[in-house]
Amino acid sequence: MLKRYLLAACTAFMLLGTAAAQSTEPVDLDMVSRIRQEAFHHSQVMQTLGELTEGIGPRLTNSPAMDKANAWARGKFEGWGLANVHDEAFEDFGRGWEFSQASVEMLAPRALPLFALPKAWTPGTDGPVEGEAIAVAFKTKADLEKYAGKLRGRIVFLDELRAYKPGTEADFQRHDEASLEDLQEFAVPADRRDDRARRIKEYRERQDLAQAVRRFLVEQGALAAISISDRDNGIVRATGGGSRKAGEAVGVPELGMIAEHYNQVMRALEEGQSVRLRLQADSRFTTAEDRAGYNTLAEIPGSGPRANEVVMLGAHMDSWHTATGAADNGAGVAVMMEAMRILKAVGARPRRTIRVALWSGEEQGLVGSGDYVAQHLAAYPQPSDPAQKDLPSFLRENRGALQRKPAYDRFSAYFNLDNGSGRIRGIYAQENLAAMPIFEAWLKPFADVGATVVVSRNTGSTDHISFDRVGLPGFQFVQDRLDYSTNVHHTNLDTYDHVSPEDMKQAAAIVASVVYHAAMREQKLPRKALPAQ
Amino acid sequence: MLKRYLLAACTAFMLLGTAAAQSTEPVDLDMVSRIRQEAFHHSQVMQTLGELTEGIGPRLTNSPAMDKANAWARGKFEGWGLANVHDEAFEDFGRGWEFSQASVEMLAPRALPLFALPKAWTPGTDGPVEGEAIAVAFKTKADLEKYAGKLRGRIVFLDELRAYKPGTEADFQRHDEASLEDLQEFAVPADRRDDRARRIKEYRERQDLAQAVRRFLVEQGALAAISISDRDNGIVRATGGGSRKAGEAVGVPELGMIAEHYNQVMRALEEGQSVRLRLQADSRFTTAEDRAGYNTLAEIPGSGPRANEVVMLGAHMDSWHTATGAADNGAGVAVMMEAMRILKAVGARPRRTIRVALWSGEEQGLVGSGDYVAQHLAAYPQPSDPAQKDLPSFLRENRGALQRKPAYDRFSAYFNLDNGSGRIRGIYAQENLAAMPIFEAWLKPFADVGATVVVSRNTGSTDHISFDRVGLPGFQFVQDRLDYSTNVHHTNLDTYDHVSPEDMKQAAAIVASVVYHAAMREQKLPRKALPAQ
Secondary structure (H helix, E strand, C coil): CHHHHHHHHHHHHHHHHHHHHHHCCCCCHHHHHHHHHHHHHCCCHHHHHHHHHHHHCCCCCCCHHHHHHHHHHHHHHHHCCCEEEEEEEEEEEECCEEEEEEEEEEEECCCEEECEEECECCCCCCCCEEEEEEECCCCCHHHHHHHCCCCCCEEEECCCCCCCCCCCCECCECCCHHHHHHCCCCCCCCCCHHHHHHHHHHHHHHHHHHHHHHHHHHHCCCCEEEEECCCCCCCCCCCECCCCCCCCCCCCCEEEECHHHHHHHHHHHHCCCCCEEEEEEEEEECCCCCEEEEEEEEEECCCCCCCCCEEEEEEECCCCCCCCCHHHHHHHHHHHHHHHHHHHHCCCCCCCEEEEEEECCHHHCCHHHHHHHHHHCEECCCCCCHHHHCCCCCCCCCCCCCEECHHHHCEEEEEECCCCCCCEEEEECCCCHHHHHHHHHHHHHHHHHCCCEEECCCCCCCCHHHHHCCCCCEEEEEECCECHHHHHCCCCCCCHHHCCHHHHHHHHHHHHHHHHHHHHCCCCCCCCCCCCC | CHHHHHHHHHHHHHHHHHHHHHHCCCCCHHHHHHHHHHHHHCCCHHHHHHHHHHHHCCCCCCCHHHHHHHHHHHHHHHHCCCEEEEEEEEEEEECCEEEEEEEEEEEECCCEEECEEECECCCCCCCCEEEEEEECCCCCHHHHHHHCCCCCCEEEECCCCCCCCCCCCECCECCCHHHHHHHCCCCCCCCCHHHHHHHHHHHHHHHHHHHHHHHHHHHCCCCEEEEECCCCCCCCCCCECCCCCCCCCCCCCEEEECHHHHHHHHHHHHCCCCCEEEEEEEEEECCCCCEEEEEEEEEECCCCCCCCCEEEEEEECCCCCCCCCHHHHHHHHHHHHHHHHHHHHCCCCCCCEEEEEEECCHHHCCHHHHHHHHHHCEECCCCCCHHHHCCCHHHCCCCCCCEECHHHCCEEEEEECCCCCCCEEEEECCCCHHHHHHHHHHHHHHHHHCCCEEECCCCCCCCHHHHHCCCCCEEEEEECCECHHHHHCCCCCCCHHHCCHHHHHHHHHHHHHHHHHHHHCCCCCCCCCCCCC
């Protein structure tokens, strides 16, 4: 195995060396050195993360805590002397929601505390409620009528029992040379034209069933609903339920329960036992009407002829509500904020304007960044077909010509961080092959802290896609996974303790250096061809 | 690596082959076959485990649920036609205790539900209480006075913050040939005479400090105390606190909190923030006075001249209280019960009497099995020195001659299962070298289900030690670890879902066959020399 690692390492270094030599991309090693000194030896990144995650707490989009986070971020940016610090609204996102406490307790056949947490945008219980558990199987709308008249005063268990899946790999993983090498492979995409139609159909059926279930549970007088966490080992993964949109059915109070307890209730029900529960969810909508959400932005202004060109960096500040959103994505926010602080601290005077954005609404479909791009950079025409209009942006077919704003041509690139708190091991070039030798040159001074790969492949599911979708260079870094997907992603364990300070310092240095070089470079970053329309 | 596995496998098989050939130990393959058929194809072991763990729940020694478990086990044994089904008391164990629900909630500086569960034998709160958190450092009794006058109405955080330790190995592990081979090595013991004196001193200091802290917290009017779970990833490990003995100080309500939440409170306190908590623990002592604990026993009587000789098998039925005691040790209980059921089902007519014991008080120091051995088999004289008398049995020096009961000479061997729910991979011979070829012969028909090793080394920490200590053959099987030490041991995750049905069936077959062969063999099992006195 050792031999393979060595070979892979050699190949990686050879590639870097060759590409950099070919590109003659300039790197300001004096500035890199100053950035590293500030990032590694005078870091504030964990202080920033602590204030955001433990001072403010979870930051569900449009919650009061998210408003606090916007105000706090503006304060930090102003304190560091950034310019043009402000929030920007994206309209009609939905209602605010928050929760403070929840408890579920089995009263019969025997006393047992059960661990569950509320789903966002579901109502609270207004004090404790008590009722018998009932298991249902709502696979299609036709299933609902089987339960008519059976749910009044009951607590409804929505999912099937799920067997424990032993954890046969370590929770915590870092890339090794072999896994980094694997990332170099690009999978030629399968034809997905038919796939889109199928996905739209499935999406509509799912939405339709979910709404019918919410209405049915309310009509039938169910007290609450419980679903099973999709993690084992006592981890709660409970994201959104109900509806965030004013006027839509929010259903009954719904909680996600750990598998170990959910299964126990289900086995008792299968044996025909009467399972009595007491349940309380101190959850509440904080606005009756839909309201705007807010991104927070700030700049280090450029100077000279390229001052009206822009390099952006960003991360989403909104989080799910069951923990403090530390890895997803307090970490990304703290690193991007720290990168701006470092650039100010080292006295960077960029040619292009460097603009940082802390997005909201990411968890609900890149809403904040998508709206920003549409307002400032470019957008496809809104579909006139109401059925298309209802679809989330990732399912819509973009029909018509892209409508570009003046800033579109002055935009260089956007850099994002949102794959947990693991250190940067490289960057996804998002099929922008012309950008690869540039990135290779920029990352070379960080090979000694583990950032070694530039890969052609795409990565998705976060805010750089809002830029990529309209043909603008938008990138997400390759990061060490740590325990992101195993323990913390969207779970009650996404807390400060699971974040590694050394990784955060490393990431802040690299981001600061990359955006600095993007702001200083002779040309804007090259663009790839627009996606087929 | 493959080569090493193959070599190890070959060595293991050669050892087995040679030893078995030398011993000419008879194996009744027809009976083994019948036992396997019943164990693998007509198993009731998971039904038994379900009734015990989910029907009855956690079984803290002397709790009402432990009484239910004793009664349930008697009913199962009687239903299977076992003889001499009865409970045996061990005196003055302590008080009963149970809890039904607990909650902790941060009210300020912001709302946050905190996850914690009560320690056994600590009092409840009699409804919710509210107070400010305070961190203390009680390293010695001298530290207490620093906090005089500062704890009234406060919730006391007893431990230091502990950094997250990434899980770099898989939670779930099975033995491979390499790890089984490692078990073949015997570590020649270091001289521990001085060590005992040090351990006694440390034990006394710990006990003394704990009692002083309990008294101090009550005197000072603290509302409750919180300690940190010694597991990461949201797992609560909260065993005993307070005192089970009537007349001793039980202290204030004490709970164990997940590290992710404990650390968060500690960081807020370190920053000088005022942290206000609401806490409720619905815990209660179920007896005012010390009461007896109970082991449950049953037999398949022998017949013929060896009928008054005994082979025993057992496992402890008591558990900790935060989960349902499935791996520790519902699994051992269900397997031992199933082994007895299988022997009845296949019509076994043993020469020696086969006696099963389901112990209580194991978690508090092998109390039930220790008392049983002292009453029926042998004991060292009770120390006259009151200081020695106060020590738990594992720290006492046995002075004076072992006092043997008549049954001592008629006792063959005791077999125990208590290392989680993992399948049997072999047996610890506990330095009884003469027993090794016998075990090798008995395990050979189970090599195809993974039971391949007989190792000379000792293993401790469970009830076979009560027999071993008085020179009687007492054995614990080598088991696959699964997620015993990582997730479930003494934690809130020790539930039915973490138990593998296939492993349970395998173990029941092997135990049934081993005890059957022990009961049928010409001679009792050989004994090793008595431990030095």
